[in-house]
Amino acid sequence: xxxxLLGPVLLEQGAQRVAFTGKQGALLAALLLDAGRVVSVQRxxxxxxxxxxxxxxxxxxxxxxxxxxxxxxxxxxxxxxxQRPGYVLRLAEGGLDLDGFQxxxxxxxxxxxxxxxxxxxxxxxxxxxxxHGTPLDGITGSFAEAQAVRLAGLRLDALxxxxxxxxxxxxxxxVATEAGALAAANPLRERLHELLMRALYASGxxxxxxxxxxxxxxxxxxxxxxxPAHQLQRLHQRILQPEPPPAAPRPDRPPPAVPVPSQLPxxxxxxxxxxxxxxxxxxxxxxxxxxxxxxxxxxPGGVGKTWLALHxxxxxxxxxxxxxxxxxxxxxxxxxxxxxxxxxLRRFLQALGLPPAAVPGDADAQxxxxxxxxxxxxxxxxxxxxxxxxQVTPLIPGGPGCSVLVTSRNALAGLHTTHAARLLxxxxxxxxxxxxxLSRHLGPERLAADPASVAVLLEHAGGLPLALGVLxxxxxxxxxxxxxxxxxxxxxxxxxxxxxxxxxxxxxLRTVIAASYAxxxxxxxxxxxxLGVVPVAEAGLPAAAALAGLPAARARVLLAALEAANLxxxxxxGRYRMHDLIRLYAAERAAADLPADARDAALTRLVRHCAATxxxxxxxxxxxxxVIEVAGAADVPAFSEPAAMAWFESELPGLLAAxxxxxxLGLDTETWQLAYGLNTYLMxxxxxxxxxxxxxxxxxxxxxxxxxxxxAIVRWHAGSVCGVAxxxxxxxxxxxxxxxxxxxxxxxxxxxxxxxMLAWLLTVRGEPAQGLAHGQAAxxxxxxxxxxxxxxxxxxxxxxxxxxxxxxxxxxxxxEQALTLFRRHDDSSGESATLDSLGRLASRRGDxxxxxxxxxxxxxxxxxxxxxxxxxxxxxxxxxSHHALGDADAAETAWRAALALYEPHHRHADVARVRARLGx
Numbered sequence: 001x002x003x004x005l006l007g008p009v010l011l012e013q014g015a016q017r018v019a020f021t022g023k024q025g026a027l028l029a030a031l032l033l034d035a036g037r038v039v040s041v042q043r044x045x046x047x048x049x050x051x052x053x054x055x056x057x058x059x060x061x062x063x064x065x066x067x068x069x070x071x072x073x074x075x076x077x078x079x080x081x082x083q084r085p086g087y088v089l090r091l092a093e094g095g096l097d098l099d100g101f102q103x104x105x106x107x108x109x110x111x112x113x114x115x116x117x118x119x120x121x122x123x124x125x126x127x128x129x130x131x132h133g134t135p136l137d138g139i140t141g142s143f144a145e146a147q148a149v150r151l152a153g154l155r156l157d158a159l160x161x162x163x164x165x166x167x168x169x170x171x172x173x174x175v176a177t178e179a180g181a182l183a184a185a186n187p188l189r190e191r192l193h194e195l196l197m198r199a200l201y202a203s204g205x206x207x208x209x210x211x212x213x214x215x216x217x218x219x220x221x222x223x224x225x226x227x228p229a230h231q232l233q234r235l236h237q238r239i240l241q242p243e244p245p246p247a248a249p250r251p252d253r254p255p256p257a258v259p260v261p262s263q264l265p266x267x268x269x270x271x272x273x274x275x276x277x278x279x280x281x282x283x284x285x286x287x288x289x290x291x292x293x294x295x296x297x298x299x300p301g302g303v304g305k306t307w308l309a310l311h312x313x314x315x316x317x318x319x320x321x322x323x324x325x326x327x328x329x330x331x332x333x334x335x336x337x338x339x340x341x342x343x344x345l346r347r348f349l350q351a352l353g354l355p356p357a358a359v360p361g362d363a364d365a366q367x368x369x370x371x372x373x374x375x376x377x378x379x380x381x382x383x384x385x386x387x388x389x390x391q392v393t394p395l396i397p398g399g400p401g402c403s404v405l406v407t408s409r410n411a412l413a414g415l416h417t418t419h420a421a422r423l424l425x426x427x428x429x430x431x432x433x434x435x436x437x438l439s440r441h442l443g444p445e446r447l448a449a450d451p452a453s454v455a456v457l458l459e460h461a462g463g464l465p466l467a468l469g470v471l472x473x474x475x476x477x478x479x480x481x482x483x484x485x486x487x488x489x490x491x492x493x494x495x496x497x498x499x500x501x502x503x504x505x506x507x508x509l510r511t512v513i514a515a516s517y518a519x520x521x522x523x524x525x526x527x528x529x530x531l532g533v534v535p536v537a538e539a540g541l542p543a544a545a546a547l548a549g550l551p552a553a554r555a556r557v558l559l560a561a562l563e564a565a566n567l568x569x570x571x572x573x574g575r576y577r578m579h580d581l582i583r584l585y586a587a588e589r590a591a592a593d594l595p596a597d598a599r600d601a602a603l604t605r606l607v608r609h610c611a612a613t614x615x616x617x618x619x620x621x622x623x624x625x626x627v628i629e630v631a632g633a634a635d636v637p638a639f640s641e642p643a644a645m646a647w648f649e650s651e652l653p654g655l656l657a658a659x660x661x662x663x664x665l666g667l668d669t670e671t672w673q674l675a676y677g678l679n680t681y682l683m684x685x686x687x688x689x690x691x692x693x694x695x696x697x698x699x700x701x702x703x704x705x706x707x708x709x710x711x712a713i714v715r716w717h718a719g720s721v722c723g724v725a726x727x728x729x730x731x732x733x734x735x736x737x738x739x740x741x742x743x744x745x746x747x748x749x750x751x752x753x754x755x756x757m758l759a760w761l762l763t764v765r766g767e768p769a770q771g772l773a774h775g776q777a778a779x780x781x782x783x784x785x786x787x788x789x790x791x792x793x794x795x796x797x798x799x800x801x802x803x804x805x806x807x808x809x810x811x812x813x814x815x816e817q818a819l820t821l822f823r824r825h826d827d828s829s830g831e832s833a834t835l836d837s838l839g840r841l842a843s844r845r846g847d848x849x850x851x852x853x854x855x856x857x858x859x860x861x862x863x864x865x866x867x868x869x870x871x872x873x874x875x876x877x878x879x880x881s882h883h884a885l886g887d888a889d890a891a892e893t894a895w896r897a898a899l900a901l902y903e904p905h906h907r908h909a910d911v912a913r914v915r916a917r918l919g920x
Contacts, residue, residue: 001077003032004097006151007132007417009139013075015521016557020068021138023048027064029136029144031080031089032096040086047143074553098151101130105158112161117168124162125364131155133417156186163195167202173372175199177398183212187219194232201239209239259353263326264382267314268307270440273433277426281312284422285403292396293403294419296412299426300566300579301332301512302466305407306384308426313382313405320403322377325351327395331387332409332515338387341394345370348381348395363394371398380405387519389414409516411564428463428579437465441472446483456487460496462580467509470500496584513585516565524561529594530602531568531578532586535657538577543654546609547602575650603661610658611670612636613647614677620644621680621865624789624827626753628713630673645866648681656690663697671701672714679717686869686905688725695721709750712741716754723761731761752781752790759797768804775801789830792821796834803841812841832861836874843881851881872901876914883917892918 004010009020009029020028030047031039044065045057054060065087069080081088094100108123135151136144159182166175179196186192193216200209213228213236220226227233277297285293297305313324325348331338345366352373378401386392386408396404396419406412406421415421429437435458439447447454461467471486478485489499500509520528527548531539534547545555559576562568568576578586590599612632619625620639639647648655659674675698682691695718702714715738722731735758742750759775762768779794799814815837822831839854855878862871879894895914902910 001075001092001095002097003028003091003095004132005029005032006097006101006130006135006155008137011072011075011077013077015523015561016075016554018071018075018553019138020071022140023064024068024071025136025139026141026144027061028068028089029139029147031087032091032098033147035089035091035096038083038086038088042086044086048141050142071553074551097130097132101127101154101158104130105154108158108165109161112165117165120165121162121169124158124165127158128155128162156182156189156192160191160195163192163199167195167198171368172199172202173375174368174398176203176205177371177375187216188223190216190229190232193228194235197232197235197239206239210236213239259323259351260321261323261325261351263351264313264317264324265310265326268311271307271311272437272440273429274304274308274311274426277308277424278312278315280424281308281405282316284424285316285405292398292400292419294396294406294415294421295404295424296406296408296415296421297424297426298408298411298566300428300464300582301409301516302464302509303426303428303566304465305409305426307465309382309384309405309407313380316380320378320380322379322401324380324382326382326384328384329386329391331385331391332519333385338391341391342366344395349373367394370395374402375399377401379403383407386410386412388412389418393418409519409566411566413564429465429468430463431458434458434461434463434468437468438472441469442475446475450483453483453487456490457483460490460580461500464509464579464581466512467500467581470509474499493584497581497588500581509581510585513582516567517585517589520561520565520567524558524565526594527555527558528562528567528586529590530599531562531576532583532588532590533594533599533603534606534654535661536654537580537583538571538575539654540651541574541576542613543606543609543651544576547606549602549605572650600665603665604667607658607662607665607667607670607674608632610651610655611662611673611677614651614655614674617644617647618677618680621684622829624825625680626713626749628673628676630677641865645681645684648678648685652681652687652690656694659694659697663701668701668705669710672698672705672710674698676713676717679721683724683869684865684867686872686901688721688869688905691721692725708741708745709747712738712745712747712750712754715741716750716757719754719761720757723757723764728761728765732758732765735761748781748785749787752778752785752787752794755781756790756794756797759801763801763804768801772798772801772805788821789825789827792818792825792827792830792834795821796830796837799834800837803837803844808841808844812838815841828861829865829867832858832865832867832870832874835861836870836877839874839877839881843877843884848881848884852878852885855881868901869905872898872905872907872910875901876910876917879917 002012004012009025009032011018011020026048027044030044041058041061044061045053048061048064049057065080069078072079079089079091081090104123104127108120108127111117111120111123134148135155136148139148159178163175163179175195176199179192179199183189183192183196193212197209197212200206200212213232216232217228220228228236281295281297284295297309299305317324327339327344327347329339329344342363345363349366349370352370354369354373374397376399379397381395381397381402381404383392383395383404383406386406388408388410389412392404392406392412392415404421406415411423411425412421413423416423435447435454438454438457457468457471461471474486475481475483486499489495497510501511517525517528527544530547531544539547541552541556541559544559545552548555548558550558559568559570563570563576567582568578571577608631612630613636615628615630615633616636617639620641621644655674655678659671659678662668662671662674675694678694679691682688682694695714698714699718702711705711715734719731719734719738722728722734735754738754739751739758742754755774755778759771759773759778761771762774763771775794775798779791779798782790782794795814795818799811799818802808802811802814815834818834819831819838822828822834835854835858839851839858842848842851842854855874859871859874859878862868862874875894875898879891879898882888882894883891895917899911899914899918902914
């Protein structure tokens with residue numbers, strides 16, 4: 001367990017990382033900086049909030065401590081104790097990166113004082129390796145800012161001491177490069193400027209050393225009104241002394257020629273579609289001419305990273321007259337291990353003209369010499385197929401004239417922090433780009449001859465350039481074969497990956513994905529396989545955590561590893577998507593590598609998570625709905641109504657697939673409960689086909705389960721959806737059977753709900769008198785049970801039935817009673833239905849102004865609830881009332897809005913009805 005302050009505030013426990021920002025980060029930082037000592041509540045409050053402190057600061061501190069404790073406990077760290085007058089954080093030795101830094105810094109200073117510079121340098125670099133960016137990064141406030149400045153000063157002290165050791169070791173070129181960058185960032189730091197001047201002077205760059213002094217003196221006088229320290233003035237005077245004349249060159253020995261390596265492989269043929277990325281590379285690699293230009297091209301295997309890098313490199317060779325270095329680092333090759341940086345450094349040094357015998361044996365010395373040789377050159381270094389930042393870092397030049405272009409399947413975001421690398425993620429082709437690539441390889445005539453097969457090729461290649469290239473190569477190898485041969489192979493998931501290989505290991509898609517998979521650690525690899533068995537390509541974080549049987553925090557860490565490896569992407573926060581071909585490979589490997597019981601257990605966890613969460617979200621949409629018992633629903637965080645709608649919007653494909661999956665796994669209880677949880681959302685969004693299908697599946701599951709209550713609940717809802725779908729007789733049969741089962745189960749609430757639904761359905765079927773009897777029965781049951789919301793629903797339903805019977809006065813009386821109850825109990829859905837009925841009653845008696853008022857309020861409620869199905873009907877009625885009042889423009893506006901809702905719902909009869917009103 002390690003806490004980090006020297007960068008973002010983190011807790012690391014194995015592979016798990018928990019980040020702390022904002023007020024939580026400020027509080028944890030205050031405790032860590034005084035680890036082992038009690039920090040009072042007052043001091044903690046002053047560390048978190050700038051003056052004036054908020055009201056009840058002690059209470060707020062306790063809440064923050066509780067939050068930090070929970071986050072630490074989730075990672076297995078219980079380190080904060082309560083001890084008057086505040087809290088103390090207990091750490092084991094080596095549990096804080098600041099301590100690790102200071103211990104090693106002390107060892108470095110001892111070695112330097114003892115005259116052991118080599119040993120001191122190793123300790124300094126070990127100490128500085130503890131730094132991972134700006135201290136307390138992501139935390140604001142005066143306390144955090146002051147501590148960050150103090151900690152940054154400790155690092156600068158160490159850097160200066162290290163540079164002094166490098167000078168002692170006779171490495172002025174390295175010092176000049178590093179001290180120059182540091183002095184530019186700290187323009188009034190005298191010790192840095194002294195070291196820079198000494199290094200430049202020792203490197204024979206006397207004029208530049210004098211320029212450094214003059215610039216520093218001018219800044220100090222202008223900004224501080226001070227002269228440089230005496231030590232700097234003495235160094236300046238020493239540099240001003242005349243130099244001995246340089247030795248004359250020997251005429252019989254001309255200077256050796258400087259090699260100009262040109263190691264780029266051939267430029268890719270038929271390169272297409274990457275204009276945006278090429279322009280972005282132009283921008284990224286010319287953004288700051290005063291530093292090493294560095295860009296990292298990342299993306300999944302087969303997306304064309306290397307071709308992009310090589311095409312850009314060949315197009316810009318003239319920028320780098322001193323040469324181009326290239327290496328394939330084999331970071332993701334199945335045939336061997338990644339190439340160590342030391343091996344690459346030896347190759348590069350020899351390419352730069354150094355004899356093999358002159359290459360140092362020490363890796364640090366090799367890197368320093370490499371930087372020295374490139375210090376005054378303009379060179380391009382292409383590092384292809386890197387595994388991680390550690391493989392790249394020693395190969396980065398120090399001089400501003402060079403550029404580095406890295407390709408990797410991993411994002412290598414750490415290089416952005418440590419070396420200001422610009423990051424460029426390469427995505428798959430769009431449909432148009434993919435078609436253009438195929439056309440360029442096969443010719444437009446061949447594509448035009450079989451558009452159906454081309455569509456299949458494009459669909460299943462998924463925009464992946466390697467997949468498209470393999471298909472183009474196979475088609476080109478057999479120009480007489482119809483494209484339908486390839487299309488048939490791609491249609492079958494069992495042969496799809498086989499279709500995307502040519503027999504050449506270098507362009508075998510399965511092998512490319514396998515290399516990325518092989519680079520994962522065991523927990524991330526397991527999650528990758530589990531995502532492959534999920535029947536949809538996208539999942540939210542909670543679903544992925546349930547699938548893996550892990551806490552959400554741990555699942556997030558593993559998903560971040562998969563995202564960094566470009567095996568999943570995060571199209572929106574907390575949602576993860578896998579390319580279809582990668583998912584197919586994951587499913588293939590899961591079938592081979594995961595036992596069947598492990599796969600089934602994971603899918604069962606996912607299904608139960610979906611059922612519990614859908615039910616909890618449904619309760620937010622319809623809090624007065626009949627209550628069922630769903631295992632785990634009480635543990636799901638509460639939803640607001642907008643959050644529930646948003647969750648259903650994003651999760652709908654996965655929830656529908658989860659219900660089919662539940663049925664396939666024999667999880668009959670979860671099968672019907674998923675239909676129940678989805679019902680309100682599907683009704684509001686007018687997804688009638690999905691709603692019918694889900695209750696058909698639920699009905700089969702209920703029959704397998706048996707039991708009166710489950711059968712009654714499912715038949716009640718199946719009858720309701722049959723009525724909406726126009727299957728009236730089938731719906732009545734289901735509801736009549738539901739009545740029998742609710743009686744057998746002795747469930748009066750279920751009986752009341754079923755009577756209510758039968759009342760509506762019988763009236764729709766043209767039997768309002770029979771419907772009235774059921775409506776009155778529902779009202780009696782709900783009144784006896786003391787359920788005012790459902791009493792209001794029954795009254796509203798009776799009002800509608802009386803309206804069908806022509807008894808408008810009784811209808812209005814029922815609706816007004818219902819409206820009073822709905823408003824008293826804040827039920828906007830019931831209120832909107834009753835307002836719709838009152839609007840129709842007003843229209844029937846010719847009071848169109850009142851009708852417009854009722855319909856307008858009804859429409860506002862239905863739109864706020866996301867109830868687009870019924871909102872469309874209300875818009876038609878509103879338009880009719882405006883028309884009756886002679887307001888043709890308002891009528892047309894309402895009718896056109898209704899038409900825009902009817903058309904995507906495929907309500908063809910309603911569309912025809914409204915188009916006739918509009919004269920279309």
